[in-house]
Amino acid sequence: MKSVYIFIQKYIDIWDALAVICYSVFTWCWSGQVKSNITEILSGISTEGSVIEIVPLGKWLFLFAFYFFIICRKLSKNRRMLTFVLYRYRYFETWWRRHFITMHIANFMIFIISCVIWGTLELFNGIFTNENIAVILVFFLHLSVWISVLIAGNIIFNTKITPCILLIFEGMLYIVSVNFNLPFLVCGMYANCSYHKLGIIAVVAYVIEILIMAICYLTVSKLWKLGYLERKVVECQVQ
Amino acid sequence: MSSAVKLENICKKFNKETVLRDVNADFHYGKIYGIVGKNGSGKTVLFKIIVGFIRPTSGHVYVKGKEIGVDTDFAEDVGLIIETPGFLSQYNAYKNLEYLASIRNRISKQQIKNAIKVVGLDAESPKKVGKFSLGMRQRLGIAQAIMEDPKLIILDEPMNGLDKNGIHIVKEVLENLKKEGKTIILASHYAEDMEICDEVYKMEDGVLLKSLH
Numbered sequence: 001m002k003s004v005y006i007f008i009q010k011y012i013d014i015w016d017a018l019a020v021i022c023y024s025v026f027t028w029c030w031s032g033q034v035k036s037n038i039t040e041i042l043s044g045i046s047t048e049g050s051v052i053e054i055v056p057l058g059k060w061l062f063l064f065a066f067y068f069f070i071i072c073r074k075l076s077k078n079r080r081m082l083t084f085v086l087y088r089y090r091y092f093e094t095w096w097r098r099h100f101i102t103m104h105i106a107n108f109m110i111f112i113i114s115c116v117i118w119g120t121l122e123l124f125n126g127i128f129t130n131e132n133i134a135v136i137l138v139f140f141l142h143l144s145v146w147i148s149v150l151i152a153g154n155i156i157f158n159t160k161i162t163p164c165i166l167l168i169f170e171g172m173l174y175i176v177s178v179n180f181n182l183p184f185l186v187c188g189m190y191a192n193c194s195y196h197k198l199g200i201i202a203v204v205a206y207v208i209e210i211l212i213m214a215i216c217y218l219t220v221s222k223l224w225k226l227g228y229l230e231r232k233v234v235e236c237q238v239q
Numbered sequence: 240m241s242s243a244v245k246l247e248n249i250c251k252k253f254n255k256e257t258v259l260r261d262v263n264a265d266f267h268y269g270k271i272y273g274i275v276g277k278n279g280s281g282k283t284v285l286f287k288i289i290v291g292f293i294r295p296t297s298g299h300v301y302v303k304g305k306e307i308g309v310d311t312d313f314a315e316d317v318g319l320i321i322e323t324p325g326f327l328s329q330y331n332a333y334k335n336l337e338y339l340a341s342i343r344n345r346i347s348k349q350q351i352k353n354a355i356k357v358v359g360l361d362a363e364s365p366k367k368v369g370k371f372s373l374g375m376r377q378r379l380g381i382a383q384a385i386m387e388d389p390k391l392i393i394l395d396e397p398m399n400g401l402d403k404n405g406i407h408i409v410k411e412v413l414e415n416l417k418k419e420g421k422t423i424i425l426a427s428h429y430a431e432d433m434e435i436c437d438e439v440y441k442m443e444d445g446v447l448l449k450s451l452h
Contacts, residue, residue, distance in 0.1 A: 080325040081339070084383055087290050087319050088342040091312045230293040231253070 011106040012113075016070055020110050023066045024117035030059065038118050038132045042139040044189025045174065052178050060174070060189070061167050063139075064146060068163035070110055071103060071147055075154045092224045100151055100217055107147045111140055135190040138206075142188025145209045146170070152216040156223060158232045242301070243268050243391050243422035244289055249298035251284055251445075258284045259295070259445045266424055268390070271417050273433035274426040276442030282426040285442070286321055286393050289424075290314050302391065318389035320397060324380030328369030332379050333362050339383055346387055354386035355379070359408045373400030381409060385416065392416060394425040398432050410435050 012020075027041050041063070045056040078085070078099065089095040115136055122132070146166050153162035170188075177185040183192035187205035195202045223229050242265045249262040258281050266272050276282050287293045289300055291313040300307040302314035326335045336351045352362035358378040368379065377400050384392055392413075398406050413423055414435055425436070433439045441448040 077327060081327060081335075083292075083319070083321055083325065084339055084380075085342065086292065087313050087317060088339065089313060090315060093312075227294050 008109065011102065011109050016073075016106075016110060017113065019066075019070065020113045021117060024114040025121075027059075027063065027114075028118055028121050038115075038122055039135050039190075041118065043135045043191040044139075044186060046189075046191045048192075050178055050181070052175055057171060057174055061171055064143065064170060065163070065167060067107060067110065067143055067147065068150060068166065071107055071150055072154075072160070072163055074103065074106055075151065076160075079154070079158075093221055096155075096217075096220055096224070100148075100220075103151050104144065104147065107144065108140075111143065134194065138190045138194065139188055141206060141209055145188075145212050148213040148216040152220050155220050155229065156232060241268065242266065243303060244424070245299075245301040246285075246289070247299040247301075249285070249288060249295045249300065251281075251288065251293070252296045257445055259288070259447075262298070262445075262447045264440065264447060266391075266422050268422050269417060269420045270437040271413060271423040271425070271435055273436035273439040274424065274442050274447070275428070275430055275433060275439060276426070277428065280442040281445040282442050283321060283395055285447070286319075286395050286424070286426065289393060290317060290319055290321075314391065316390045318384035318387065318392040320377075320380040320384045320393070321395045323373075323399075324376050324383075326368040326371075326376065326379060329367055331365050331367055332360055332371075332382070335368055335379065336383055336386060340386060343387060350388075351386055354382040357385070357412055358382045359405065374402055374405050377401055378405060378409070381412070385412065390421055392421055392423045394423065396427055397425055398427060398429075406432075 044060055045053050086092075086095055089098075119132075149166060150162055153159075173185045174189075177183055177192070184198060184201050184205045186192050187202070187209060192198075198205075220229070244264070244266040246262050246264045249259055250257070251259040262285060274282050274285070284293065288295050289302065289307070291300075291307040291311070294308050303316065305311050305315065307314055327338070330338070332355050333351060336355065337348070340346050340351055355362040358381050360375060360378055360382065368376065371379065377397065381394065381397055384394065394413075397409055397413075401409060413425070416423060417435075417437075425432070426442075427433065430439075
């Protein structure tokens with residue numbers, strides 16, 4: 001039991017846990033409770049009506065903003081100690097791999113906590129269907145893509161505006177997908193991009209998402225080898 | 240005598256600005272080396288090149304016989320403090336060092352506590368690092384650099400923010416480490432910090448000038 005606690009503590013602290021509990025209850029409360037709540041929360045906005053729905057879009061972006069906030073907090077903590085951490089590894093690649101995986105595990109654990117809370121509330125409320133699992137997986141894959149971009153962006157650009165850019169980009173993808181009827185652009189929204197609706201196109205969209213994650217990982221490794229990151233990873237003031 | 244660090248014709252340019260010009264030096268085991276220079280003279284860049292954080296535009300760096308950037312990315316068996324030490328402010332001194340020690344995972348809890356005690360801090364204190372003075376952070380930075388018993392210790396402005404007692408403790412620690420055969424390279428703006436050094440270099444506009452004594 002103690003080792004489980006130590007393992008969890010390695011990735012999430014008490015503040016993360018409290019924040020995710022509040023977030024999950026809050027997002028559950030705002031869902032319409034028409035059908036399944038998990039579907040309401042995580043499946044996104046249907047683009048079939050060709051009307052841009054601002055409030056649901058805001059809710060959709062809020063879902064991501066929360067995870068971005070938690071991960072950015074962790075990234076900023078890591079950056080503070082980076083000088084002391086980095087030289088303890090022999091190779092940059094070793095550190096980067098560990099950092100990338102650690103952040104994804106932290107994100108996964110936070111997401112799991114919110115799913116457990118949503119699932120529990122769902123069981124009290126009614127039913128937990130197979131569709132719920134598909135919705136969760138599609139959302140989590142999309143979230144993981146943005147988290148990968150966030151982790152890589154933190155190293156490459158060393159700027160705090162990456163999450164804002166990602167949220168704007170996600171919002172723009174929704175608007176473009178509505179205006180030009182391209183539902184696969186919002187591939188995190190199960191309501192638009194599911195195998196059930198789009199068939200093989202949905203699968204291609206998911207594969208592209210996985211490729212984006214791999215590209216994020218490989219880009220940082222490559223940029224380090226090219227020497228581009230030397231003034232980004234450890235801030236270099238001439239002294 | 241074998242070299243702990245060997246610098247061969249190191250040049251470093253950032254865009255068009257030349258920061259280091261043809262730096263050559265040999266740093267041997269069991270000695271304390273000092274580098275004095277003004278702000279912007281290139282001391283920190285040189286240290287970052289030795290550790291492997293940045294690559295020289297030309298030239299070669301060897302640490303314990305291994306070429307940095309070729310045989311390994313970062314120097315092995317090194318303890319380091321560069322610029323103002325950054326710690327996790329919500330944890331105490333011990334927790335911070337425990338986290339760092341968990342990366343290499345080669346020292347015990349007792350060794351971490353000893354390193355904290357050596358620099359004059361209380362290893363058992365629950366005081367969070369966020370409430371530490373600059374001097375206390377500096378001491379903790381030195382503790383993290385020496386806790387894993389590295390053969391090479393690189394300290395950039397180690398006396399920064401320290402009071403007289405702190406400076407005395409740090410100098411004593413460094414002299415003891417030298418007796419154990421470690422190589423210590425430290426940089427400072429002030430010549431008076433260099434009294435414990437066996438050899439002192441002067442850094443001027445990216446040029447490392449030969450020993451002053």
